[in-house]
Amino acid sequence: MPTAAVQNILLAEPRGFCAGVDRAIEIVEKALTKFGAPIYVRHEIVHNTYVVDDLKAKGAIFIEELDDVPPGATLVFSAHGVSRAVQQEAERRGFQIFDATCPLVTKVHVEVAKLAKEGYEFIMIGHKGHPEVEGTMGQLDGGIHLVEEVEDVARVSPRQTERLAVVTQTTLSVDDAAHIAQAIKARFPMVREPKHQDICYATQNRQDAVKLMSSQVDIVIVVGSPTSSNSNRLAEVARKLGTPGYMVDRAEDLQPHWFEGCSRVGLTAGASAPEILVRQVVERIKALGAVSVQTMPGQPETVKFPLPKGLRLDLDDEAAAPVARS
Structure with a gap:
């Protein structure tokens, strides 16, 4: 290099x-x-x-x-x-x-099913063709209108506007989704918004971290696959703040010319990217001359979701095993 x-x-x-x-x-x-x-x-x-x-x-x-x-x-x-x-x-x-x-996607599905029974139609903010969007829209046989950009809001034609609700893909740009939601509210003032936003805590936290990091570095590298919506959004967040942002699936994807004139490199990873890939990218950047690695302070995450019943091996085994007595 x-x-x-x-x-x-x-x-x-x-x-x-x-x-x-x-x-x-x-x-x-x-x-x-x-x-x-x-x-x-x-x-x-x-x-x-x-x-x-x-x-x-x-x-x-x-x-x-x-x-x-x-x-x-x-x-x-x-x-x-x-x-x-x-x-x-x-x-x-x-x-x-x-x-x-x-479970955070399931929560959206449950909300759609519940409100549909009350006669609601939906406007979904999301990316056409993404499997999460297809899954959510497929909870009903119709009555969900997809919008990808602010401009799409003007083309929505619900059958009625008294019972209209907004749902969101969980891995969107927080800022972009907010702008689209504002446009929906402006056109449909009576629209029902989620009690808690549908964009998941992890997407929010990772975007917030990039926003804090961008002003402190010359370039942001995001570890994530091209199909990963939340990873793509992280690179976009950096670029919108004026910091060059690139996404790599693996360390070998790094291009040396990206780093010319850069002394501080910001590194993050999408919610589906394992830490081993981050470590490999760190080693690759060290080959360019980096001598120190620091971790910025950030929002702790303690959320853990349970496994389906039939796969809780340890619990099942413990329940079936006799209790040892001394």
């Missing part, structure tokens, strides 16, 4: 795995341990190449169509959630199903 001016690396905090991603990966690993390979997973369990390849090596088979799952197989739904039609079809086929949908 050519010589660069890099001296310091500043690690964002928090970064990397969130509770929903931890839970989803653990569900696949526990299913493999309990039932043996292969375990079928509909869609990538999380949007990270390293994680998916690692689980493939352990015996997970990733599919998009239920036709690719043999009868009697064990099937895991990805962290992004699935439509009601996919869930019903999987149940009809008799698969052993474990749902790894992030």
Whole structure:
């Protein structure tokens, strides 16, 4: 690598795995341990190449169509959630199903189902084609209008406006979603907004960390796969604040010319990117001359989501085991 001016690396905090991603990966690993390979997973369990390849090596088979799952197989739904039609079809086929949908996405699904029974239509802020958006919109047979940008709000044509509610993809840019929500409120003053915003705590925390970090560094590197919505948003946040932001799937993706004239490098990772990739990127940047690595203070995260009943191995085993007495 050519010589660069890099001296310091500043690690964002928090970064990397969130509770929903931890839970989803653990569900696949526990299913493999309990039932043996292969375990079928509909869609990538999380949007990270390293994680998916690692689980493939352990015996997970990733599919998009239920036709690719043999009868009697064990099937895991990805962290992004699935439509009601996919869930019903999987149940009809008799698969052993474990749902790894992030509980914060499930919360949105529950809210949609509840309000739909009360006669509500919905405006969903999200990215067309993203599996989470497809899963949420697929909770109903219609009545959810997708908007991706402020300009889309003017084109929404609900059947009525008295019962209209907003829901949001959980991995969006907090600021972009807020701007779109303002436009929706301006056009539909009676719209019902979520009691608590749908964008998840981890997405919020990682974006906030990048905002704090951006003014302290010359460049921001985000570890994350191209398909990861929340990782893409982190790079966008840096760029909107005037700091060059680049996303890499692995350390080998780093380009030396990005660092020319940069003495301080900010480094973070999307919610689906494992810490091992961050460490590899650190070593790669050290080869450019960085001599110190600091971690910035950040919001502690203590959230942990429980596993589905059939996969709580330790609890199940403890409950079944006789109590030892001295």
